[in-house]
Amino acid sequence: xxxxxxxxxxxxxxxxxxxxxxxxxxxxxxxxxxxxxxxxxxxxxxxxxxxxxxxxxxxxxxxxxxxxxxxxxxxxxxxxxxxxxxxxxxxxxxxxxxxxxxxxxxxxxxxxxxxxxxxxxx
Amino acid sequence: xxxxxxxxxxxxxxxxxxxxxxxxxxxxxxxxxxxxxxxxxxxxxxxxxxxxxxxxxxxxxxxxxxxxxxxxxxxxxxxxxxxxxxxxxxxxxxxxxxxxxxxxxxxxxxxxxxxxxxxxxxxxxxxxxxxxxxxxxxxxxxxxxxxxxxxxxxxxxxxxxxxxxxxxxxxxxxxxxxxxxxxxxxxxxxxxxxxxxxxxxxxxxxxxxxxxxxxxxxxxxxxxxxxxxxxxxxxxxxxxxxxxxxxxxxxxxxxxxxxxxxxxxxxxxxxxxxxxxxxxxxxxxxxxxxxxxxxxxxxxxxxxxxxxxxxxxxxxxxxxxxxxxxxxxxxxxxxxxxxxxxxxxxxxxxxxxxxxxxxxxxxxxxxxxxxxxxxxxxxxxxxxxxxxxxxxxxxxxxxxxxxxxxxxxxxxxxxxxxxxxxxxxxxxxxxxxxxxxxxxxxxxxxxxxxxxxxxxxxxxxxxxxxxxxxxxxxxxxxxxxxxxxxxxxxxxxxxxxxxxxxxxxxx
Numbered sequence: 001x002x003x004x005x006x007x008x009x010x011x012x013x014x015x016x017x018x019x020x021x022x023x024x025x026x027x028x029x030x031x032x033x034x035x036x037x038x039x040x041x042x043x044x045x046x047x048x049x050x051x052x053x054x055x056x057x058x059x060x061x062x063x064x065x066x067x068x069x070x071x072x073x074x075x076x077x078x079x080x081x082x083x084x085x086x087x088x089x090x091x092x093x094x095x096x097x098x099x100x101x102x103x104x105x106x107x108x109x110x111x112x113x114x115x116x117x118x119x120x121x122x
Numbered sequence: 123x124x125x126x127x128x129x130x131x132x133x134x135x136x137x138x139x140x141x142x143x144x145x146x147x148x149x150x151x152x153x154x155x156x157x158x159x160x161x162x163x164x165x166x167x168x169x170x171x172x173x174x175x176x177x178x179x180x181x182x183x184x185x186x187x188x189x190x191x192x193x194x195x196x197x198x199x200x201x202x203x204x205x206x207x208x209x210x211x212x213x214x215x216x217x218x219x220x221x222x223x224x225x226x227x228x229x230x231x232x233x234x235x236x237x238x239x240x241x242x243x244x245x246x247x248x249x250x251x252x253x254x255x256x257x258x259x260x261x262x263x264x265x266x267x268x269x270x271x272x273x274x275x276x277x278x279x280x281x282x283x284x285x286x287x288x289x290x291x292x293x294x295x296x297x298x299x300x301x302x303x304x305x306x307x308x309x310x311x312x313x314x315x316x317x318x319x320x321x322x323x324x325x326x327x328x329x330x331x332x333x334x335x336x337x338x339x340x341x342x343x344x345x346x347x348x349x350x351x352x353x354x355x356x357x358x359x360x361x362x363x364x365x366x367x368x369x370x371x372x373x374x375x376x377x378x379x380x381x382x383x384x385x386x387x388x389x390x391x392x393x394x395x396x397x398x399x400x401x402x403x404x405x406x407x408x409x410x411x412x413x414x415x416x417x418x419x420x421x422x423x424x425x426x427x428x429x430x431x432x433x434x435x436x437x438x439x440x441x442x443x444x445x446x447x448x449x450x451x452x453x454x455x456x457x458x459x460x461x462x463x464x465x466x467x468x469x470x471x472x473x474x475x476x477x478x479x480x481x482x483x484x485x486x487x488x489x490x491x492x493x494x495x496x497x498x499x500x501x502x503x504x505x506x507x508x509x510x511x512x513x514x515x516x517x518x519x520x521x522x523x524x525x526x527x528x529x530x531x532x533x534x535x536x537x538x539x540x541x542x543x544x545x546x547x548x549x550x551x552x553x554x555x556x557x558x559x560x561x562x563x564x565x566x567x568x569x570x571x572x573x574x575x576x577x578x579x580x581x582x583x584x585x586x587x588x589x590x591x592x593x594x595x596x597x598x599x600x601x602x603x604x605x606x607x608x609x610x611x612x613x614x615x616x617x618x619x620x621x622x623x624x625x626x627x628x629x
Contacts, residue, residue, distance in 0.1 A: 024515035056597040
């Protein structure tokens with residue numbers, strides 16, 4: 001499926017979702033994300049800049065994914081532009097408490113780099 | 123009685139009446155340019171061995187190519203078919219089988235002793251041949267009807283999607299006499315993102331080969347498009363696929379995607395005649411693209427896409443060349459006639475556009491080529507919007523698009539539209555999850571506006587449960603946060619989720 005395009009930016013996986021995430025495709029997208037993730041990755045950036053709707057099935061999927069990443073000390077980072085309706089939705093369901101949210105991919109990459117630096121032994 | 127039995131009986135009678143030893147009928151396969159033995163008396167081997175005579179060579183081939191009776195003496199003639207010589211045939215008379223000036227085959231008789239066929243023999247055999255030709259033609263028409271029916275059932279969409287505010291109409295007519303399945307096809311389906319895809323195309327040539335290539339193309343297109351690729355990429359991938367498969371038959375096609383909410387139409391054309399757009403004000407426009415080669419010709423070709431606004435009241439006509447092409451007339455003249463017919467048909471919005479255009483262009487004219495015609499018309503959505511949808515998750519994206527269009531018309535701003543569309547989608551997802559009735563299950567969405575007030579009811583038939591929270595909790599939490607009110611009512615008949623929101627302004 002090309003609703004998901006995964007690129008590596010300086011070794012950091014960035015998954016661009018180009019369509020809505022809902023009950024029809026949440027499971028498929030979850031599976032594609034899981035396949036794309038290297039076991040030793042420290043963070044996964046999901047770019048929702050071009051996503052208009054995420055329903056409760058999509059939110060459940062993202063939160064489950066975040067839990068799984070937490071478990072192996074990795075982070076889920078979402079890209080949601082300030083102008084996106086998803087920003088309001090994320091606040092309603094309390095996503096910012098569970099997941100890092102950034103307005104652009106470069107911002108998210110900065111966060112990912114910092115978390116890599118934190119995990120590097122001194 | 124089968125055609126073969128009927129021909130055999132006729133040949134037996136000819137054998138008696140004309141006092142000859144052999145009699146045979148060969149029919150023309152136009153696609154391959156050969157005559158095929160279909161029935162024979164005294165020469166049954168011809169049929170059993172599937173004898174094929176190339177057009178214009180050999181005895182039967184010459185009769186067909188020259189379309190006139192020919193008499194030969196085998197002692198002094200070149201004959202392609204070795205069976206005739208093995209049988210010891212000495213003299214032959216062959217006449218063409220005609221249907222409306224066209225040669226469809228050959229009937230010939232032969233004798234084991236040398237014989238000079240005379241004028242009376244020729245007249246009598248031609249009479250029998252004319253009768254046989256008529257019977258063959260009838261049999262082929264009914265055979266064609268049967269084949270066409272199966273084709274339509276398997277290669278064309280079962281049913282056109284039912285989308286509120288959109289009207290689809292179709293004409294699909296394989297033309298002409300004889301077994302000639304057209305390579306024309308059309309397709310309409312909903313994409314994963316809720317947009318609608320339209321395809322019209324024409325595989326070069328006719329017959330079963332053209333139809334099988336058409337089936338391949340149709341399947342490949344659906345697969346690529348449903349994966350969510352861009353239209354230009356879809357056509358480029360299809361083109362490379364066909365070239366790599368070594369398909370000698372190219373195809374012309376147009377593929378289009380309509381976003382009913384953004385009211386935008388995207389078009390990619392590969393050598394096909396331009397789609398005709400009729401704007402809401404009645405102005406017509408041919409959506410021409412210069413650089414799209416037919417698919418299956420050259421690998422690596424780049425296709426371009428164009429986008430056009432498609433507001434309420436717009437109409438679109440997709441068609442194949444059989445609709446506009448006439449003998450001794452330029453394509454431009456045909457396009458001109460099509461434009462006029464479409465403008466006239468658009469004045470009568472009560473009848474579907476494809477019907478009107480077809481009546482204007484083809485009702486009086488015998489078809490020379492097959493015709494596929496697909497029309498898409500956008501209509502205004504009323505104050506009330508009601509949809510009954512199959513209980514499948516893949517309807518959600520389309521539901522949000524149709525609802526988005528309705529909400530735009532109701533005056534909703536971007537925030538309100540998001541809130542109502544997402545909440546309705548939540549309620550619908552819940553209805554789908556709990557639907558009762560397996561594959562047949564449906565649910566309904568009813569939207570009303572009254573001044574600034576929007577009310578939406580999503581009703582399912584999950585009658586085996588009396589109470590349950592929709593969306594497992596989080597869905598309901600989202601709906602309550604985004605809307606003014608959300609009520610869940612369950613009774614023996616099913617569950618209804620009723621939602622309201624007041625808009626900040628009225629359309």
